[in-house]
Amino acid sequence: MEFKKCPRCGNFFHSDLEVCQNCKTNEILDMQKFRSYIETNGIRACENVQQMSVDTGINSKNLNRYLLNDEFSEMVNNKL
Numbered sequence: 001m002e003f004k005k006c007p008r009c010g011n012f013f014h015s016d017l018e019v020c021q022n023c024k025t026n027e028i029l030d031m032q033k034f035r036s037y038i039e040t041n042g043i044r045a046c047e048n049v050q051q052m053s054v055d056t057g058i059n060s061k062n063l064n065r066y067l068l069n070d071e072f073s074e075m076v077n078n079k080l
């Protein structure tokens with residue numbers, strides 16, 4: 001384990017998680033919204049991050065981070 005900077009709030013934390021404890025709940029909720037949005041609208045919806053942000057209420061910084069996520073790559077590969 002190493003110190004990491006939380007991508008949501010900028011706090012430093014010590015954990016194997018992607019985000020700090022304070023942001024964990026919001027992170028899980030946003031990931032669920034992100035996932036169901038893609039399931040509803042298809043992978044192509046990811047080409048327009050701004051629209052996704054408006055529709056889901058997830059800020060575009062977090063959306064861009066999810067789009068680079070390994071879990072997301074797996075989702076894309078499974079759909080193809």
Ligand SMILES: [Zn+2]
Pocket residue numbers: 006007008009010011019020021022023
């Ligand atoms: Zn945080």
